[in-house]
Structure formats: C-alpha cells, structure tokens
Amino acid sequence: MHSAAPFDALLLLSFGGPEGPDDVIPFLRNVTRGRGVPPERLAEAGAHYRLFGGVSPINGQNRELIAAIEKDFADAGVGLPVYWGNRNWQPYLGDTLRRMADDGVRRAAVLVTSAYASYSGCGQYHENLLAARAETGAEAPVLDKLRHYYNHPGFVEPLVDHTVAAFDDLPAGVRADARLVMTTHSIPVATAETAGPEGGAYVAQHRETARLVAEGVARALGREHAWDLVYQSRSGPPHLPWLEPDVNDHLARLKADGVPAAVLVPIGFVSDHMEVVYDLDVQAAETAATLGLPVARAATTGADPRFAAAVRDLVLERAAALRGESPDRRVLGALGPSHDVCPLGCCPDPRGRGAGLRGAALEAVPPLSS
Structure with missing residues (x-):
C-alpha cells in the first residue's frame, strides 16, 4: 500500500470541449467570455469543430485518462477516488467541487491537463479553483495543485x-x-x-x-x-x-x-x-x-499507462512532502522538478485581474496550496 494521506481524492482539471453540434457555440462563448469576441468570429471557430461532428476529442481522452489512472491506483494500492471538472464545459469544475464536498472529500490533489508554466496553463487554473471553492463555501475541500510534469x-x-x-x-x-x-x-x-x-x-x-x-x-x-x-x-x-x-x-x-x-x-x-x-x-x-x-x-501522450503511473508519482510525492517527508521526485534532464507551491506573482494574469480574484477567494475559504 502507498499512502496518499492527507489526500482523500484526486481531481482531474481540464479545459473541456463540446460533445455535439449544439454544444459548440455555447462552449466557445464560455471560452471567450469577457473578451469581446464578435459572433462572426465564434461562428468561424465553430466551423472547425463541425468538421469533426461538433465533438472535441479532449473529453473522450480525459475519460480514457481517468480510467487509466483508476486502474493504476487500484493496481498500486492507492485508494483515492478520481473526480473530473472542466473550465469551460461539462462537467463544470464548480459542480464537481460541490459533489466532492457532498461526498465528504476534505483534501484533494489536483492534476491539471497542462504540463507547463503559463498564465492560461497554470495561473488561470488557480483562479478557477479559488473561485469554485469560494462558490462552494466552507465545506469546500482544500486543493493542492500538483507540480508541472513536462520533464517527468x-x-x-x-x-x-x-x-x-x-x-x-x-x-x-x-x-x-x-x-x-x-x-x-x-x-x-x-x-x-x-x-x-x-x-x-x-x-x-x-x-x-x-x-x-x-x-x-x-x-x-x-x-x-x-x-x-x-x-x-x-x-x-x-x-x-x-x-x-x-x-x-x-x-x-x-x-x-x-x-x-x-x-x-x-x-x-x-x-x-x-x-x-x-x-x-x-x-x-x-x-x-x-x-x-x-x-x-506523432500522437500526444494521452492515456498512456506510463502517464497514469506518473500521475500516481506526483500524488504520492506531494502527499509525502505534506507529511514532512522527503519524496523522490522523478524528472529527466537538467531543469529539475518544478516547485510545489507557486510563488506570489508567478504566471500573472496579463490583464491584471488575478490578484483581486485570488484575494477574494482566499478570504472565503481555507487556503489553497500550490
């Protein structure tokens, strides 16, 4: 058995994508909300999705990845349920977080389907997590976003x-x-x-x-x-x-x-x-x-069993660090493992909107780490 304590769940957090023709424009409105994108530009982008029946492959691949992670966890004796929430389409992050709270989840590791540091790939997901926790209220679980894994x-x-x-x-x-x-x-x-x-x-x-x-x-x-x-x-x-x-x-x-x-x-x-x-x-x-x-x-990494095992590595190393132990952090190359907790000012919102949102969310719920 591998101890994942203090975690009692894993949350897969992703971008989301439409799963039928009727989803395309509402999905694109979610993605571009607040940016003033004209309807004709959304229609142009929507035409790309309609070449594929209005279905983005990302949700299907996330389901495959979750199945691979669940199998890996079971084989390795890691007893964590896996939840899934999206930024821009169903299952929405806020709905998932409320379900986690109802299920009694108190602390969860968070894997974001973005391997690299950037505002859209890290900082914005932090803001999504903070906003969802604020909406969920005092019962919201503590969330620990796992480190960047581009070199795992x-x-x-x-x-x-x-x-x-x-x-x-x-x-x-x-x-x-x-x-x-x-x-x-x-x-x-x-x-x-x-x-x-x-x-x-x-x-x-x-x-x-x-x-x-x-x-x-x-x-x-x-x-x-x-x-x-x-x-x-x-x-x-x-x-x-x-x-x-x-x-x-x-x-x-x-x-x-x-x-x-x-x-x-x-x-x-x-x-x-x-x-x-x-x-x-x-x-x-x-x-x-x-x-x-x-x-x-070439194909993307996708739901390869080695990536599912990497997710387990990331969860267990972070759990060990939270318990005060010295985890083995697997990386390739010369850059070493990324930080666990993002420093203040890391990957800022280019529009200058991140600090206020993060501050408001932090006041509403227990602190978010990473």
Whole structure:
C-alpha cells in the first residue's frame, strides 16, 4: 500500500470541449467570455469543430485518462477516488467541487491537463479553483495543485515512442533526414516573458521537453534528427506579438531549405483536442501537401499507462512532502522538478485581474496550496 494521506481524492482539471453540434457555440462563448469576441468570429471557430461532428476529442481522452489512472491506483494500492471538472464545459469544475464536498472529500490533489508554466496553463487554473471553492463555501475541500510534469519520464517517454512510430508514416526514402517539428500553443510574448517565478519558463520548459524527446528518438533510431520548437493556434489580435514561428510558416521555410520531410510532435498538449486535430491534422497537413513536403504527426501522450503511473508519482510525492517527508521526485534532464507551491506573482494574469480574484477567494475559504 502507498499512502496518499492527507489526500482523500484526486481531481482531474481540464479545459473541456463540446460533445455535439449544439454544444459548440455555447462552449466557445464560455471560452471567450469577457473578451469581446464578435459572433462572426465564434461562428468561424465553430466551423472547425463541425468538421469533426461538433465533438472535441479532449473529453473522450480525459475519460480514457481517468480510467487509466483508476486502474493504476487500484493496481498500486492507492485508494483515492478520481473526480473530473472542466473550465469551460461539462462537467463544470464548480459542480464537481460541490459533489466532492457532498461526498465528504476534505483534501484533494489536483492534476491539471497542462504540463507547463503559463498564465492560461497554470495561473488561470488557480483562479478557477479559488473561485469554485469560494462558490462552494466552507465545506469546500482544500486543493493542492500538483507540480508541472513536462520533464517527468511518464510524460516524455510516450512522446518519444509516438514520435518514433510516426516515422513509419513517412516515405522510406526521406525518413533519415526528416526534421522534428515540436509544436505547442502560441501565447502572447508578454505572457511568455512572465511565465514561472522568474519569467521565461514557458519557452524554457518546452525547449527542455523538445530536447528530451529528440534525444530519446536518437537513442531509439540510432541516428540524430535536427529539431525546432514552433508554435500554433494563435488566437489573439494581430497587433499584439505572439510567440513565433508559426508551424505553417516553418514548414514553408523547411521546404525552401531543402528539408525532405518533417514529423510534427505536439509536445505542448497532453491529449488530442481541437488545436491538434484541426490546426495540425487539417491546416498544417494542407500546408505541407501544397508545399509537396511529406509530414507525419506523432500522437500526444494521452492515456498512456506510463502517464497514469506518473500521475500516481506526483500524488504520492506531494502527499509525502505534506507529511514532512522527503519524496523522490522523478524528472529527466537538467531543469529539475518544478516547485510545489507557486510563488506570489508567478504566471500573472496579463490583464491584471488575478490578484483581486485570488484575494477574494482566499478570504472565503481555507487556503489553497500550490
């Protein structure tokens, strides 16, 4: 038996996605609430979802991940129930937190389906948790968000294997010289500069994951492949600088430089969702076809059993730390394990709205750690 005390539950916290055509526009309204996005822009984005029947794959993959975690917990003797709440669609975080309180959960570890430091991938989820706890009231469980896991072997090693497998989808004659194109969600440059306790963590962490994946691929294939970190899914106004290069522009540059093929590796995403299946499998694939550049796309980590085991590692190490013990923190590479408790000012809201919300929520309920 592995002790998870003081935790009595795990909460999987994710972005959420529509599960039918009627869900698409309401979901997009949730995502863009308060940003003044015009209806015609929502309709344009909604068309991407309708190519896939109005269903984002993220909820289905979260169900698969929960099943994998539950199996891993059971096999390892970790007696924690797993709950699931979303930021933008059912099951909503607030509803899940109320159910947890009704079930008698008093303290829960929280796994966010974002492996890296940034406002949208960490700071905003903190605010979601705080707001949901404030709405739940005095019975709300204490919540401990688990550390960033971009360099945990259970996240990286499936990406390596999936990248190696993707080479089989390229013509045999171009595989040896194919370029690895590591992709992640673009964010505003100003947000990237303030990510993490000292700034710059979003890019630094992605570059570390990209390096680890490339090294793993080289070991598996017996040859090195050059790699680049590129960005996708930009959604902000054109006058604001966002991280570049865009994946489509980068593919054109590779073609111009004589690179014979590319493997797209979505290291920035825990599981497939619309930014993967549309922006890579549709848009980037169309760009590559127009260029005459053979491309293949590696799968995301998803519900791989090694990632489920990594979740168990993260829960148990955090539980041990809370008990005053010295946990074994598994990481790859040179950056070491991320912090457990986010320092004040870490990953701030670029719109300057985080501090007030966090303060109000903290006054309403017991303190949130991490």
